[in-house]
Amino acid sequence: MYPLGFYRDKNGELSVQNIKVSELAKKYGTPLYIYDSEIMKERYDIFFDTVKEVKGSIHYAVKANDSINVIKFFSKLGCGADIVSIGEFEKCIAAGVPANKIIFSGVGKAKNEIEIALRNNILQFNIESEEELYDIHYIASKIKKKANICLRVNPDIAPRTHKKISTGEKETKFGIDFQNVKEIYKKLHELDYISPVGLGVHIGSQIFDFNFFNKAYFNLKVLADDLRKSGFMVPSLDLGGGIGVDYKDDIEPNFIEYKRILSNLFLKSDYKLSFEPGRSLIAQAGILVTKVIRNKKTKDKNFIIVDAAMNNLIRPTLYDAYHKIEHVEKSESPKVTADIVGPICETGDYLALERNLNYIDNNKFLAIKTTGAYSSVMSSNYNSRADAVEVMIVNNKDHQIKKIDTIKDIIAKEKLIDFD
Numbered sequence: 469m470y471p472l473g474f475y476r477d478k479n480g481e482l483s484v485q486n487i488k489v490s491e492l493a494k495k496y497g498t499p500l501y502i503y504d505s506e507i508m509k510e511r512y513d514i515f516f517d518t519v520k521e522v523k524g525s526i527h528y529a530v531k532a533n534d535s536i537n538v539i540k541f542f543s544k545l546g547c548g549a550d551i552v553s554i555g556e557f558e559k560c561i562a563a564g565v566p567a568n569k570i571i572f573s574g575v576g577k578a579k580n581e582i583e584i585a586l587r588n589n590i591l592q593f594n595i596e597s598e599e600e601l602y603d604i605h606y607i608a609s610k611i612k613k614k615a616n617i618c619l620r621v622n623p624d625i626a627p628r629t630h631k632k633i634s635t636g637e638k639e640t641k642f643g644i645d646f647q648n649v650k651e652i653y654k655k656l657h658e659l660d661y662i663s664p665v666g667l668g669v670h671i672g673s674q675i676f677d678f679n680f681f682n683k684a685y686f687n688l689k690v691l692a693d694d695l696r697k698s699g700f701m702v703p704s705l706d707l708g709g710g711i712g713v714d715y716k717d718d719i720e721p722n723f724i725e726y727k728r729i730l731s732n733l734f735l736k737s738d739y740k741l742s743f744e745p746g747r748s749l750i751a752q753a754g755i756l757v758t759k760v761i762r763n764k765k766t767k768d769k770n771f772i773i774v775d776a777a778m779n780n781l782i783r784p785t786l787y788d789a790y791h792k793i794e795h796v797e798k799s800e801s802p803k804v805t806a807d808i809v810g811p812i813c814e815t816g817d818y819l820a821l822e823r824n825l826n827y828i829d830n831n832k833f834l835a836i837k838t839t840g841a842y843s844s845v846m847s848s849n850y851n852s853r854a855d856a857v858e859v860m861i862v863n864n865k866d867h868q869i870k871k872i873d874t875i876k877d878i879i880a881k882e883k884l885i886d887f888d
């Protein structure tokens with residue numbers, strides 16, 4: 469047997485299940501994303517155990533990693549999905565997720581997206597404005613299909629996370645102002661093709677202080693109880709996602725505390741609860757392997773220039789995110805402090821700054837850890853760079869899960885104009 473996840477084998481080589489990461493890097497080339505299905509299963513089991521007492525349904529937030537195989541894996545374990553575009557919807561269908569387990573979130577659902585989702589009997593729309601309600605009602609009445617509507621509430625809570633992933637404050641574009649929710653919820657009942665199903669919150673991502681969840685869920689419940697007292701049906705509450713992942717020290721979030729919050733608030737109620745975890749299910753399951761192109765030394769600094777770049781992993785430059793970086797093979801060379809940078813012509817193209825690690829020779833591999841979530845899914849072809857290969861390890865076997873766009877494919881998407 470072998471340890472769970474990415475571990476060092478007896479020769480100090482980074483491995484996953486029974487496979488050496490360096491072998492995968494040689495076989496598939498770099499940059500290379502590797503996902504370990506066993507970590508995905510472990511993360512799902514932990515989340516499931518946390519919410520089972522309150523009978524919560526889990527809807528994997530596809531935005532974290534929209535690989536069809538990732539969606540399918542979680543779906544086979546019992547997850548539904550939380551989506552924010554019809555593209556993600558189609559991916560879920562391709563992955564075998566039943567439409568009646570899919571929640572459509574997002575502030576800007578287009579009319580054609582609403583119609584496709586409705587025709588396919590999607591579970592519910594989490595709506596974020598009164599204007600959206602009328603758009604959905606118009607389409608629902610046109611095709612004579614009732615839409616299940618949940619109101620996403622903006623609870624005006626700042627959960628102390630990076631400002632670009634904080635979604636629960638009133639200045640953000642998300643949700644319906646707390647004070648307007650009652651009035652809009654009443655309106656749902658006046659529309660023939662709308663079925664009100666409840667209220668939801670999602671206050672942001674990378675949340676470690678669970679008091680913020682407690683506050684948001686408590687306020688949501690007060691609002692829902694109040695609506696019920698006024699005679700309205702509020703069958704369900706969607707509690708969103710947002711549980712943080714420790715990229716530096718791998719400290720486990722306090723799931724026991726999360727479970728206690730849920731039990732305290734909801735065990736004695738009959739609300740049907742749903743959850744939308746993304747990052748906490750998939751972040752730790754992925755690594756990005758990259759090859760050193762060259763070491764560059766200036767008067768002031770060392771640079772390790774690698775073949776992965778911000779087009780493969782934008783988190784460091786977009787969110788000031790920290791990812792652990794390790795040698796793939798065993799190394800006992802002296803320590804250096806260096807910026808680990810990609811080949812893209814942007815000063816912001818870095819994967820780590822001022823990182824202290826063993827000196828690494830050209831053509832050797834580095835592993836960028838905890839890159840399962842918001843990583844490959846945010847990639848682009850900037851600088852006409854092809855995608856990274858993606859591989860999933862299942863039962864000791866590596867499976868390439870994505871055919872990559874080569875430069876030829878990228879060129880083939882464009883059409884030359886005859887300028888003569």
Ligand SMILES: Cc1ncc(COP(=O)(O)O)c(C=O)c1O
Pocket residue numbers: 529531532550573574635670672673674708709710711744745746747748
């Ligand atoms: C509505 C909604 N639900 C769920 C999520 C998933 O959050 P996380 O990946 O932090 O669990 C997000 C992420 O932004 C979201 O916007």
